[in-house]
Amino acid sequence: MIQFSEQEVSALRQKAASKGSIVKKLLERSEPVLRYGIKIPDKGIATWTLYYYCPVHSVQLEVRYEEGQQHKCPICNKIYTGEPYDGAWWRFINGVNADSCFDLALLWMLTGEEKYKDLAEEILVRYATYYPSYEIHGGIPYNNPGKANAQTLCESMWIRSLAMGYDIIKDDLSMENKILIEKDLFTECAELLVKYRMDQIHNHEVLVGGALGILGVLLSRPDYVDFALHSKYGLAYQLEHAVLEDDFWFEGTFHYHYFALEAFMTFEKFARHTPYGLLQRPEYRRMLKMPMKLLQPGLELPKVGDGVGNILQDHLPEFYEFAYAVYGDWEFAWMLNNYYQTRERDNLEAFLYGVEVLPETPEYELEDYHDNEASGFTVFRGNGQKYLLMKHGKYGGEHDHYDKLGIHFSAYGEEVAPDLGTTGYGAPLHYEYYKNTATHNTVAINGANQPPANGRTIRYDREPDQILLEAEAVWDGSFPGIDSLTRVEWDEASYAGVLMRRLILWRDRYFIEAFLVKNVAGQTVDWILHSRGERHGETNTASQKNQAPLGTNKPLKYIREAERIKPEGVVHTRWQHSGCTLSIFSFCDCENQVIYAKGPDNPSSGELSYLLNRVESGTDVLYVNVFEAYNGDQPYILEVAIESADARHVKVVITCKDGMKKHEFEIGIS
Numbered sequence: 001m002i003q004f005s006e007q008e009v010s011a012l013r014q015k016a017a018s019k020g021s022i023v024k025k026l027l028e029r030s031e032p033v034l035r036y037g038i039k040i041p042d043k044g045i046a047t048w049t050l051y052y053y054c055p056v057h058s059v060q061l062e063v064r065y066e067e068g069q070q071h072k073c074p075i076c077n078k079i080y081t082g083e084p085y086d087g088a089w090w091r092f093i094n095g096v097n098a099d100s101c102f103d104l105a106l107l108w109m110l111t112g113e114e115k116y117k118d119l120a121e122e123i124l125v126r127y128a129t130y131y132p133s134y135e136i137h138g139g140i141p142y143n144n145p146g147k148a149n150a151q152t153l154c155e156s157m158w159i160r161s162l163a164m165g166y167d168i169i170k171d172d173l174s175m176e177n178k179i180l181i182e183k184d185l186f187t188e189c190a191e192l193l194v195k196y197r198m199d200q201i202h203n204h205e206v207l208v209g210g211a212l213g214i215l216g217v218l219l220s221r222p223d224y225v226d227f228a229l230h231s232k233y234g235l236a237y238q239l240e241h242a243v244l245e246d247d248f249w250f251e252g253t254f255h256y257h258y259f260a261l262e263a264f265m266t267f268e269k270f271a272r273h274t275p276y277g278l279l280q281r282p283e284y285r286r287m288l289k290m291p292m293k294l295l296q297p298g299l300e301l302p303k304v305g306d307g308v309g310n311i312l313q314d315h316l317p318e319f320y321e322f323a324y325a326v327y328g329d330w331e332f333a334w335m336l337n338n339y340y341q342t343r344e345r346d347n348l349e350a351f352l353y354g355v356e357v358l359p360e361t362p363e364y365e366l367e368d369y370h371d372n373e374a375s376g377f378t379v380f381r382g383n384g385q386k387y388l389l390m391k392h393g394k395y396g397g398e399h400d401h402y403d404k405l406g407i408h409f410s411a412y413g414e415e416v417a418p419d420l421g422t423t424g425y426g427a428p429l430h431y432e433y434y435k436n437t438a439t440h441n442t443v444a445i446n447g448a449n450q451p452p453a454n455g456r457t458i459r460y461d462r463e464p465d466q467i468l469l470e471a472e473a474v475w476d477g478s479f480p481g482i483d484s485l486t487r488v489e490w491d492e493a494s495y496a497g498v499l500m501r502r503l504i505l506w507r508d509r510y511f512i513e514a515f516l517v518k519n520v521a522g523q524t525v526d527w528i529l530h531s532r533g534e535r536h537g538e539t540n541t542a543s544q545k546n547q548a549p550l551g552t553n554k555p556l557k558y559i560r561e562a563e564r565i566k567p568e569g570v571v572h573t574r575w576q577h578s579g580c581t582l583s584i585f586s587f588c589d590c591e592n593q594v595i596y597a598k599g600p601d602n603p604s605s606g607e608l609s610y611l612l613n614r615v616e617s618g619t620d621v622l623y624v625n626v627f628e629a630y631n632g633d634q635p636y637i638l639e640v641a642i643e644s645a646d647a648r649h650v651k652v653v654i655t656c657k658d659g660m661k662k663h664e665f666e667i668g669i670s
Contacts, residue, residue: 002167002217003270009109012352016110021346023110026103032065033100033119039065039093040126044134046094047087047150050308051426054078058423058430058604061085063092075605084426091149097123098158101165106348109168117169124166125177128185136192142398142485143204144196147189152196153204156211159189160266163214167270182219190215190224199233200484201242201250202397203260209235210267217271225276235264239283241483244394247286248375250484252396254291255307255421261287261319269322269353279326288323289331293369294377297385299338302408303421303602304391306399306435317349325355334361368467372457378469380506386411386629388511389419390504392455392471397484402449403440404473405502405515411629412580417441417531420602429558429604431489436555439599443500443517443623444526447556448491452479458501458670467506470667474499494523503667509636510628512652516668517621527613527623531582533575535596535609550597550612559599559610567594570640575609581633584611585626585640589647590618622647622667626654 004012016022027034052061054073061071061080071085072078101123108117131147138145146155163186170178190212197208209228213235216224229235242250242260249257264284271277278284291301291312301312312319316339324332336345336358345358369379376393380386389408401422408419419441422434437444444450450473458470475495497519505512517525550559565571571586571594586594595612615621622644628637639655648668654661 001171002274003164003272004109004168005273013110015351019346019351021344022348022351023107025346025348026107026110030100030103030107030119032096033104033123036066038097038119038123038126039068040097040123040130041090041093042130044137044147044149045087046090046148046154047084048140048154048426049088049091049095050424051084052088052092053424053427054080055428056604058427058600058602060424063089065093065096068093075603087150088426091154094148094154094158095161097127098161098165102161102168103165105165105168117172120165120169121173121177124162124181124185127162128181128183131185131188142487144198146196147192151204152193152198153207155189156193156207159186159193160211160214160270162186163211163218164270167218186215186219190219190221194224194227197233198485201233201238202484203249203251203256203263203399205233206235206238206242206260206263209233209238210263213267213276214270217274217276229276229278235267235278236281239264239278239281243283243287244374246371246374247283247290248371248377249287250394250396250482251305251398252375252391252393252400253305253307254294254301254303255305255309255311256399257287257291258311258315258319259307262315265319265322272326284323285327285329288319289329290375292331292335292364293367294379294389295366296387296410297366297413299335302389302419304389304403304406304408304419305396305401306422306425308422308424317347317354321347321349321354324358325353330359330361331364333358334364337361368462370457370460370469372460373455376455376457376471378457378460378471378504380467380504380511382506382508384412384629384631386508388504388506390469390471390502392457392473392502394454395452395479395482397482398486400452401435401440402437402451402490403442404450404453404455405471405500406440406442407504407513408441409582409627409629411582412578412631414577414580415532416575416577416580416582416629417529420530420608423602423604429600431554433555433558433600433604434602435489438526438528438559439530439555441529442502443515444528445498445517445520445523446491446494447524447526447551447553448494449489451475451490451492451495452482452486454479465507468503468665469506470501470503472499472501501668503665505663505665509656510626510654512663513623513625513627514650514665514667515623515625516647517623518668519619520615520621521619525615525618525621527588527625529584529611529625530599530608531575531577531611532601533577533580533582533609536574536576536581537572550595555599559597561598563596565594565596567592570642572640573611579631581630581635583628583630583635583637585637585642586611586613587624587642587644588613588615589622589644590615620647622650624650624652626652 104120134147143151213228409417597610
């Protein structure tokens with residue numbers, strides 16, 4: 001066996017005998033196969049799990065191993081049939097089978113019961129029997145094909161679990177079955193991965209490289225190992241070129257930062273007793289520590305960019321148990337200790353790879369964070385669990401969203417102005433709604449998507465009682481491109497020559513935001529904010545209400561019940577969500593229209609409140625807003641006056657409970 005030494009196997013058996021919970025968990029994980037028998041397709045018909053979503057509510061359908069023809073929405077109970085749901089269901093089943101192969105092999109290793117080895121062997125033999133005749137198929141956007149599954153990424157995730165299970169039981173199999181499995185399943189699949197790995201930096205290529213590396217070690221094929229680890233776009237290359245200067249994964253999302261890490265770590269867990277691992281490289285430790293700097297309270301991270309589910313909450317032990325055992329960094333133990341405050345430490349990662357007892361650690365202090373132009377994240381923190389994140393970094397490719405200079409704001413335990421993330425990529429609202437500029441807290445031109453741009457910091461000044469950030473995005477043809485495939489979903493014409501500056505002046509009780517948009521003559525400019533609260537209070541300005549959608553194109557066609565107001569001076573808006581109120585005083589230096597509307601939350605069974613500040617005539621547009629989040633019904637800010645004579649110099653006078661606060665600053669000067 002490669003992945004566990006004899007001493008480790010002996011220790012794991014003793015631990016399993018004294019703690020029966022891990023055997024119980026492995027049985028629970030394998031329950032579909034044990035209860036219903038092994039379901040393996042005789043043809044390559046599996047497609048993509050992200051098709052398995054209700055098109056109305058944008059939630060995953062209920063996966064039932066025993067039922068592959070009727071697919072039920074957990075919200076509306078509607079039954080979907082046929083494609084794309086049948087093929088997506090088979091992808092889930094392939095995944096259950098592969099994971100069960102590993103779990104059943106572990107059960108045999110820990111208990112010695114032959115029935116578990118026999119089931120794991122049956123899964124492997126049946127796939128080996130069918131795999132050579134599976135037809136190559138694909139059709140997933142910007143993904144190469146597979147055979148058992150419809151993309152090389154899924155093929156990699158599937159085959160690595162089968163390989164890890166085989167490694168445990170192979171010495172007890174007949175020579176005939178070993179030859180069959182290694183030739184017709186593993187070698188056949190390895191050749192597919194070599195052929196279809198893409199030439200790009202991307203989390204997919206990490207998955208492919210990790211799986212191919214496992215197969216190479218398992219089959220004693222140094223050519224596969226070398227290709228997986230040391231060729232251009234192999235694992236070492238990905239670490240060298242896809243990790244940004246501040247240690248964030250280049251794709252710009254927390255989900256894919258951890259998703260890539262999980263793929264690296266799966267290979268490292270398998271290869272740790274061989275000479276092939278990369279654990280000595282510095283990138284892993286730095287990548288594991290980087291997201292900690294941006295944590296919200298409760299080990300939560302904003303849902304910026306693509307990603308499905310809550311990867312950190314759902315899989316934290318997979319990242320930090322092995323990492324702490326290998327590196328011993330106290331920060332990793334801190335993450336685990338916090339995670340286990342509300343959970344038992346009886347998961348498979350802790351059992352297989354974790355230290356016996358986690359030590360007590362110092363408290364990890366959550367502080368403000370700023371990066372100039374790599375990840376381009378700036379985080380401001382305040383009392384009442386206030387947390388403001390602004391995005392002004394590099395474009396991250398396919399899984400980034402078109403939301404340069406976007407913000408995410410939470411307070412008092414509520415995401416009051418959130419980044420929505422997205423849903424399953426096969427669900428209609430992924431491309432139609434969630435990925436788009438106009439569904440983020442930023443500025444959109446003509447309701448269209450921003451083209452790729454690399455943001456940059458203009459200034460970041462810290463003073464004892466405030467922080468000032470000014471950042472820029474510009475669409476002037478200077479974007480250098482990215483060594484990763486992208487799907488064009490943007491409008492070059494609408495943004496040609498446009499320059500945007502966003503300024504945040506952060507105080508603990510409130511913050512001031514200014515947004516300057518230049519070179520937009522003849523364009524429609526929308527400053528956009530959405531809140532999870534219900535709007536309270538009425539403006540003192542006459543309004544027009546219209547139930548129709550705000551536009552005919554994505555995503556504005558999903559934003560409805562528009563109430564249009566012709567503002568006079570500063571407009572005050574309040575939303576209440578649970579016990580938290582978000583209060584905004586809004587100003588625009590051009591003739592403008594304030595629009596209140598409703599739109600889908602995530603999942604889309606929920607609803608958001610929108611505020612759009614729209615300008616339809618002006619060469620340069622300046623928006624200024626004062627934000628306050630407070631708990632209860634007593635605001636700190638009573639009144640706000642905002643002035644700007646030249647769209648560059650701004651004066652804000654805030655009447656507060658404890659007196660008057662005056663702020664003057666410049667935007668767009670340097």
